[in-house]
Amino acid sequence: MARVAQALAPEGALARAWPEWRAREAQAAMAQAVAQTVEEGGALLVEAPAGSGKTLAYLLPWLLSGRRAVISTSTHVLQRQLAERDLPRLASATGQAVRVAVLKGRGRYVCLARLQAAVDMGPRIGAPAEHAWLRELLLWAERGGDGDLDQVAGVDTIAGLHGRVTSTSENCARQACARWAECHVERARRAAQAADVVVINHHVWLAELQRQRRGRPRLLPEVDVVVFDEAHALHGLRARLDAEVIEHTALQRLWADLTALADGPLRGLQAWRLLAHDGQVATRGLAQALGAAVSREGRQAWPLGDRQAPWRLATAVAAAQAALRASADADPRLGRLLERTRAAAAVLHTLLSSDDPAAVWLDWQSREDWACLRPAVENDALAAHALVTGTSLGARSVVHASATLGQDEALLWHRDALAVGADWSPRTLRLRVGDEDPGAAALYVPEGLPEPAEATHPQALAERIVPWIELLGGRCLVLATTRRAAQRLAQALQARGRPGWRVLLVGDKPTHAALQALRHAGGGAPTIVVACGALWQGIDVPGEALQLLVIDKLPFAPPDDPWLQRRLERARAVGADPFTSVQLADAAMALRQGAGRLIRRAGDRGLIVIGDVRLRRRAYGPALLAALPACRWLDTEGEVQAWLGELEALTRSSTTDRPSAS
Ligand code: SF4
Structure with a gap:
């Protein structure tokens, strides 16, 4: 713990390596708590808001401890970011040598044997361009590298292509394969066994647990420490575990x-x-x-x-x-x-x-x-324990980190949502960022919209936000609670928007392509991305590219979700109010995750619009509003216009202040 404090000190290793770096109180508190957990063993849950520097706060103590670790995060993008940017940068700043491996699911790597077979089959009728693309892919995959398809554009956009160039555990010939020695899947697995830290995603973690339950050999090595970053994303996998x-x-x-x-x-x-x-x-x-x-x-x-x-x-x-x-x-x-x-x-x-x-x-x-x-007929407490503790890898220490783990100091929501037995008693830490700027974001809940269950709701909401999108020149992300609502909102925005607007519905358009379009729209065609589902948690568009975040309605889980029903029963059984302790708590966390897409770094500014009048009319409205990140509340459309005017002026001045390329 002393080494962690030294590294974070004003004259410490990080300040020397990165002159622009400044120690932050919340970050130091988290780093010390993680260091204690790594040293003494046990479990730690940390809720740390966006901008608190939580990645460094868990990486540094682990790195200085010299122990082996698995770090699991929620997306492929975050895996790469950790392995290619955060870990090497920190290792270099602290003078630590560390072997890093990234392990994804089998379906994310090129299968050389199947790709070769697809190329050897020649072009299908009418698809010579596809065949040329496959040949290019084979050249790339044989040139070395890790065969990771996330580096290749287009593979998920051509129907049926992904299955032809990747393997499954069922069709992989393993040692009998002619390409075994150079196989990318096997190389990634061998690298994981030899690494000091393996960066995985939560789906790989679930698959690993399922392999172990079926008595199949482990893919991950024995480690001392397991870190779950974006730990709230484990909830979505919990129902499949047993x-x-x-x-x-x-x-x-x-x-x-x-x-x-x-x-x-x-x-x-x-x-x-x-x-x-x-x-x-x-x-x-x-x-x-x-x-x-x-x-x-x-x-x-x-x-x-x-x-x-x-x-x-x-x-x-x-x-x-x-x-x-x-x-x-x-x-x-x-x-x-x-x-x-x-x-x-x-x-x-x-x-x-x-x-x-x-x-x-x-x-x-x-x-x-x-x-x-x-x-399983009964909740499998052993399986849940394995999911959250990492003990199946021999880990003594486990850290769960996220911006949304609960609404109380005990972070009970996270534990309840994972349905872990009461015998799991992690330490908890809930951080607030001291210099969080409550003036960075403003919130508006429009009056007079139909109730969200009414069929006219998407059109009415679209009509309301069109002038604001026009004023900002796009820079808009719409988060819908269902795919159907997202489609209807996208259609309504197309119909009511101005000529030249790009309304991109995630699903019709690949996620990365839609987000890239939003990030790089600049002063070009006004761009609006409409998304739903997991994208409430996984979108990161910092800066002026995103200034208007629209949430269509309160994200209550469908009441007929059988996993939710089980959790409600459990709440009743322990005498808790099921609506408050489960449904309202889930909605509050989901709302906070969605709203958290707007302000991603210091200096970001924007408007959050929540198109759900229940926030104003229902008794639970204040509880949900209290869960949102700190922001200004706007009461009238006049105030909205004034705030958007400020944003637009800021954008204009920062664009014109920028030195020209010539
Ligand atoms: S070993 Fe399996 S995954 Fe690797 S190239 Fe052969 S068939 Fe494909």
Whole structure:
């Protein structure tokens, strides 16, 4: 702890290395708390607002301790930022040598064998440009580097391409593969085993825990310390932790791999093509039935009363299982395929045999992207413990850091949302930034809008914000609570906006492309990005590029979300008020995360508009407003105009003050 204090001192290593760097009180307090946890062991939860320097505050004590660590964060972008910018910079400033590895999911790396096969197949009819692109990709992937597809533009935008150039655990030939020695997936895994720190994302962490539960070898090394940055993002994974899951994409891959058997050396052993065809038809039938039955996206109770479509799929899965079992001795690949049918058979069996509507859940995004979950009957406290503690890697110390972990000093919301047993008692620290500028952001809740459930709400909100977007020349991010609301808002803004506006709906446009357009719009075409879902937490657009943040309505979770239902039951069981302790607390945290997209660094200025009159009319309004970052409240449209005028003048002067390129 003394070394941490020395490094942060006014004459310390950081001040010497970075002349512009200034010690911050909140950052030093967090660094000392992390140092104590690393030294003494145990768990620490830290809530530190944007701009408090929390990344350095957890990296520095770990780095100076000389111990091995896994750092898990919420996105690929943050992984790269940590590994390529924050860690090397800090290691150099403190004179520490550190081996850093980044590990992502298998699907983020080029599979050389499959990419080579795609190139060897030649161009598909009408797609010569795609074939040229694949050849370029192969050249790039063979040139060295880490094969990380996040560095390659376009791979997620061409339909079907991603699956042709990446592997899955099912179709990877491993040691039998001709490209094994140069395989990017294997190299990344070997590098992780040898590193001092492995930077992963939360999905990799979940996959690691699931591997361990199935008795498969670990991918991550033994470490002393685990840090969960953006720890609130673990909540979204919690419901899947102790569930059996069938994903639509996994079913499609299963049937594709059965079809492939019909063309290989195992052809003739079974009627592979027929089995696969029946499976594909049944999967499509279930997707269609679900698509007709659901009324919203996201997690929900099983929506089909009729059991015909799941019965057809269960029959196809059972037939495939029987064929694979009968021929399993012929080739080890058949045993692996058989294993892949296990979760589907288990979930479908429950679906067909149980009268409990909560026995199987649906997680629905679209006909191509859905999953069925069979949750454990009881909350699996052991699994939850493994999720939050890192003890499965041998870690003695774990740190959870985020800007939103709770509304009280005990940070109970984070623990409750993860449904960890009461025996987990981490230390907690809640920081405030002393020099937070309450004048940086202003908040306006427009009067007179329809209630958010009314069909006219998106149009009315769009009409209200169009003049403000015009005044600022775009620089606008709209966060909607559902995909449908985002689509309707984007349509309304297109219809009511001015010619030349770029209204970019995330989903129609890849996230990174939409955000790049917003970041670099400058004085060009006014740009408005409309987003929903995970982007409430994961968007970082600092500076003048974002000055107007619009939130369509209060982010209450759908009341029929079965995971929410479980949490409400648990709250009732301990005598807590379920609405206040769960639903309102969740909404407050989600609102704070969304509002936190506006002010990303010192000097940022902007307006937050929340288009939900319930904030003004309902008794819970003040509690939600209190959860927002410090900001000025505007009461009238006149005040909004005046504030936007100030912003516009600031932008104009900073643009004209800038030296010209010539
Ligand atoms: S070992 Fe697996 S992932 Fe690696 S190149 Fe071969 S098939 Fe692809």
